[in-house]
Amino acid sequence: MMTIQRTDQVVKTTVRPTVVIQSVLFTVLLLVIAAYLLLPFVWGVITSFKPASAIFEGPAKMMAAPWTLDNYAQVFAYPGFYKGLLNSTIVSLGAVLLSLVVGVFAAYALGKYKFYGKTVIMYVILAVSMFPQIAVLSGLYTMIQQAKLYDNPLGLIFSYLIFTIPFSVWVLTSFVREIPNELEEAAMMDGATPLQTLIQVILPVMGPALVTTGLLAFINAWNEYLFALTFMSQNRTIPVVIANYSGSSQYETPWANIMAASILVTVPLIVLVLIFQKNIVSGLTSGAVKG
Template sequence: MSRSRRQVTGVRRWLNVVNIGAFVLVLAVSLPLLWMAVTSFKSEGELGASPPSVLPKDPTWAHYARALTSAGFDRYLLNSAVVCLSATAIVLGLGLFSGYALGRLPLRGRGPIMVALLMISVFPTIAVVTPLYLVERRLDLLNSYWGLIIPYVAFHLPFAVWILRNSLLDIPHELEESATVDGASPVRTLLSVILPQARPALFTAGVFTFTATWTEFLMALTFNSADDFRTVPVGIALFSGVYEIPFGTIFAGAMAATVPIVLLVLIFRRSVLSGLTDGAVKG
C-alpha cells in the first residue's frame, strides 16, 4: 500500500471515530429531552407506574393546560420574553459599537481590554450574586425587569464583543474608505456598510445571549422573588408543592420553555455557524 493510500485510510478512520463520537454525544443529549417530551403527555396513573412505560398509552394535554393556566406559567413566559428580548437587544447594540471600536479603530490598549472582557465572560455568577443583590436593593431594582436586564447585559456583553469584533476584522477596509469618500459619517458607515456584513455574527451573539438569559436561574431566583416578575426557570422550580411533586406539570412547563430555544436555533442555524467560523483565527 502506497503512502498516500495509507494517509487516506488513516483520515477515513479518524473521520469514522469522529462521526461515532458525534452520534454518541447527540444521543446522550437527545435522550433526556425525548424522555421529558414523552413524559409530559403521560396520564397521572402512568407517571407513577413501575416499571415506567416508554410511550404514553393514553396521551393527554392536561399537564400543559395546568402549566399554562392554574400554575401561572403564561406570566412566567411573558416575563422571560420581556427580560431576554430586552437584554439581547441591548447586548447586540452595545456589542456592535464596542466590537467596531475594538476591531477597526486605531485605539490604544485594545489587547488588555480584550483580555479583561474575556475574564469577565468566564467569571462565575455565584461569586457576585450577593454583592449584586445588595446593590440592587439599595437602588430599588429588586422585583423588576431592570433588576435582571442590567446584570444580564453586564455578563453577556463581553462574549458578544468578542464574537462581533472577530467578525468585523474580516470586513475589507475598502468598504469604509469608499463610504468615507462618499461623505458618510462614521455612524452612517457602521450602520449602512458594516452592519449588513456583520449579520451572521449578530445572529450568533443574539442566539447565545437569548439562550443564556432564557435558561438562567440563580440571578432570576435571587433578584425577582415576586410572582409578577418570576421567569420561566424559577417558575418551573416552584411548581412543586409541599405534599406532592407534579412531574407531569414540570415536564410540560419545561417542554414549553424549550420550544422557543429550539425554534431559534433551527431558524438561525446557518447564520450561527457562519458567525462562529468568521474570524475564528483572529486574535
C-alpha cells in the same frame, strides 16, 4: 494516413480495510454522541405525555402507560405560567437589545481602531465572561436594592448585561476584524464620518453575526435562573416559575407538569434556531476561511 487508436484504461481502486474501520468507528462515535445529547430531551418529551403515577414505576411500565395531554392542560391552566413567559420575554429581549447596541460600538472600536490598552481590554472582557454568577451575586443584589430596582424587570435586565455584553463584544469583535478595510476607506473617501460608516456600511454586513450573537445571548438570558430567583419575588421569569411548581402537598413534586412546562418553553428556542439556522452557521463560520 495514420490512425490513432484510443484505449481506455480502467483504474481499479481498492478500499483499504483500515479506511473502512475508521469510517465505521467514526459513525458509531457520532451515533453515541447524538444519543447521549438527545436521549434526555426525548425522555423528557415522553415523560410529559405520561401520567404522574407512571413516572416512578420504571421505564418499562412508564412506556406501557397510556399517553395523555393532561399535563399540558394543567400547565396552561396555571396562571403563573403566562406571566412567567411574559416576564422572560421582556427581560431576555431587553438584555439582548442593550447588549447588541453596546456590543456593536465596542466591537467596531476594538476591531478597527488601534489604541493603548486594547489587548488588556479584550482580556478583561474575556475574564469577566468567565466569572461565576455567584461571585457577583451579593454585590449586585446590594446595587439593585439601592437603586430600588428589586422585583423590577429593569433591574433583572441590567443584571443580565453582566454576561450578555462580554459575550456579545467578544463575538462581534472577531467578526468586525474580518471585514475588509476597503469598505471603510471607500466610505471615508465619500466623506462619511466614523458613525455613518458604522451604521451605513459596517452594520449591514454584520447581519449574520448579529443574529448569531443575539440568539445565543437570548438563550442564555431565557434560561437564567439564579439572578431571576434572587432579584424577583413577584414578577418571576419562567425558569423560576417552573422550579416552584408545587403538587397537591408540600411533599409532592409534580415532575410530569414540570416536564411539560419545560418542553413548552424550549419549543420557541428550537423554532428560532430552525428559522435562523443559515444565519447562525454563517455567523459562526465567518472569518474562519480567508479568501
